Amino acid sequence: MDLASKIKGTLKQAEIFAAQGLLVEARDNYRSLIELLQAQPRIKDREKLIKSLAAKVEKMEARIRKVESAEPPPVLSPEIQALIKRLFSFSQSDDPDHVALDEAVALTKFGQYASAMAEFEILLNRPSVRLAAAKNILRCHLAAQDVPAAVEQYRRWLEDPRFDPELQAKLYGFLQSMLEQQGKGVDLPEPPDILPSEMLPTLQIEAPDEVLDINTVRIQIPEGPSKGLYVDYDVSFQSGNVISILVSETDTEVLKALQLGEILPNVEMTATVAIFKGSAKVMAKNRIKVGPRSGYFNVDLKIRAFAVSCG
Amino acid sequence: MAVFNPKKREIECKLVYYGPGRGGKTTNLEWIHRTFTKNVAGKLVSINTEGDRTLFFDFLPMGLGKIRGCEIRVQLYTVPGQVKYSATRKLVLKGVDGVVFVADSIAVRREKNALSLKDLAANLKEHGLNIFRIPLVMQFNKRDLEAQGVPLLSVEQLQRDLNRQLKVPAFPASALNGEGVRETLKTALELTLKHLHREMRWAQAS
Numbered sequence: 001m002d003l004a005s006k007i008k009g010t011l012k013q014a015e016i017f018a019a020q021g022l023l024v025e026a027r028d029n030y031r032s033l034i035e036l037l038q039a040q041p042r043i044k045d046r047e048k049l050i051k052s053l054a055a056k057v058e059k060m061e062a063r064i065r066k067v068e069s070a071e072p073p074p075v076l077s078p079e080i081q082a083l084i085k086r087l088f089s090f091s092q093s094d095d096p097d098h099v100a101l102d103e104a105v106a107l108t109k110f111g112q113y114a115s116a117m118a119e120f121e122i123l124l125n126r127p128s129v130r131l132a133a134a135k136n137i138l139r140c141h142l143a144a145q146d147v148p149a150a151v152e153q154y155r156r157w158l159e160d161p162r163f164d165p166e167l168q169a170k171l172y173g174f175l176q177s178m179l180e181q182q183g184k185g186v187d188l189p190e191p192p193d194i195l196p197s198e199m200l201p202t203l204q205i206e207a208p209d210e211v212l213d214i215n216t217v218r219i220q221i222p223e224g225p226s227k228g229l230y231v232d233y234d235v236s237f238q239s240g241n242v243i244s245i246l247v248s249e250t251d252t253e254v255l256k257a258l259q260l261g262e263i264l265p266n267v268e269m270t271a272t273v274a275i276f277k278g279s280a281k282v283m284a285k286n287r288i289k290v291g292p293r294s295g296y297f298n299v300d301l302k303i304r305a306f307a308v309s310c311g
Numbered sequence: 312m313a314v315f316n317p318k319k320r321e322i323e324c325k326l327v328y329y330g331p332g333r334g335g336k337t338t339n340l341e342w343i344h345r346t347f348t349k350n351v352a353g354k355l356v357s358i359n360t361e362g363d364r365t366l367f368f369d370f371l372p373m374g375l376g377k378i379r380g381c382e383i384r385v386q387l388y389t390v391p392g393q394v395k396y397s398a399t400r401k402l403v404l405k406g407v408d409g410v411v412f413v414a415d416s417i418a419v420r421r422e423k424n425a426l427s428l429k430d431l432a433a434n435l436k437e438h439g440l441n442i443f444r445i446p447l448v449m450q451f452n453k454r455d456l457e458a459q460g461v462p463l464l465s466v467e468q469l470q471r472d473l474n475r476q477l478k479v480p481a482f483p484a485s486a487l488n489g490e491g492v493r494e495t496l497k498t499a500l501e502l503t504l505k506h507l508h509r510e511m512r513w514a515q516a517s
Contacts, residue, residue, distance in 0.1 A: 009460055016461055017417075017419075020333055025417075025420075074366070080358060083370065087386075088402065088405075109398075109402055110367055110399075237436070237439050
């Protein structure tokens with residue numbers, strides 16, 4: 001293929017890529033043309049061509065930057081928000097308050113924090129979902145990168161008669177934990193009459209056969225240099241009250257604690273509509289030898305008990 | 312997860328178009344929306360960015376009428392293809408009954424196809440589903456670009472890359488022109504409804 005045809009062909013291809021939205025590929029084509037021309041000093045109007053191609057490269061790079069930028073999600077219309085609530089709330093509850101909670105949670109998953117918070121605010125008046133709604137309001141503030149708003153909201157609840165000392169204590173623990181995870185050192189005011197958790201009587205019940213869908217599990221490291229710290233894992237699979245998590249081989253302290261038959265006493269589980277504490281028994285631990293998760297350990301945990309704290 | 316009402320004899324199922332960014336998933340739905348006007352049961356909802364990239368999902372509800380004594384409704388979705396929208400893809404995939412994997416035939420997109428297929432397998436697994444068992448159809452899109460001199464992967468190469476182990480039905484296509492779109496959708500629906508019949512026994516004996 002002669003040079004002129006090659007240049008024409010590569011240029012045409014770049015333009016097709018750009019029209020397709022394949023910006024990186026288009027940019028790379030323009031760059032390769034610049035290199036080609038730079039190696040050919042005798043081409044007529046070479047400098048003019050190179051300049052024109054450089055401008056195209058710059059244009060592609062500007063578009064790539066825009067596409068890759070972490071802009072906040074746009075506010076969607078009420079119609080689309082209603083559609084999201086219909087399509088992406090998977091609640092199987094008959095309780096309208098739990099259904100409403102699940103719908104509001106669906107909005108948060110698409111970054112519609114303002115609308116979600118408005119719905120959670122209404123649900124604060126429903127005792128059965130008050131705690132979950134409050135936690136989700138705090139999550140929304142933190143997801144929107146507004147730590148001061150989350151802290152201020154929590155402070156307001158300390159004086160809100162709807163929130164008794166027990167709820168305030170739970171919210172304190174929850175927000176404290178979220179802020180630590182994000183590396184934000186904020187001194188939260190402690191709620192009045194807070195009792196250390198070990199002084200609260202706990203009601204231990206056996207896990208029912210049917211449990212909520214658990215999304216994440218938080219395990220406390222029992223020993224070693226990181227003793228007492230919490231580590232979060234996404235639940236990769238769940239069957240009844242047995243959940244599976246994938247633990248990296250680099251999480252050595254956690255893996256050491258996850259011996260077969262071992263009972264983990266301080267486990268926190270997050271479901272769509274609730275966060276609850278419990279314990280879990282290690283039922284299986286298998287190293288993945290092939291595939292994209294090679295080196296990870298697949299760990300099965302049987303949720304052994306739910307702990308409900310009552311003042 | 313399909314919803315079957317045995318009293319009303321209605322079944323509603325979910326089909327998701329998956330694949331790398333800019334591969335033609337939304338174009339598939341747009342063509343279906345324009346063409347199957349009798350079966351479209353609502354608006355095509357597209358939530359995308361200024362550059363027409365899918366931001367969250369596309370959604371198109373369809374009614375297929377009565378088949379084997381049962382009213383069939385299907386919801387078509389697409390996922391955003393950009394790598395950074397992984398969490399949204401996982402969310403949209405929840406409750407899926409059938410998948411259409413739209414691969415990009417352009418040669419420089421070969422790696423993106425493979426990564427997207429891996430991503431699909433991983434996300435299905437997180438939902439307790441197995442890519443080898445779920446109703447799945449492949450589409451090798453953008454075949455029309457060969458005529459414009461763009462280097463494409465051959466259908467044989469795409470089969471080797473993406474379908475060697477899965478061995479699912481695969482269709483060359485040009486979603487922009489509608490070529491292969493109908494066949495892809497028809498086969499995906501057939502596989503999905505057959506699978507659902509095995510699970511739910513929705514179809515009456517003819």
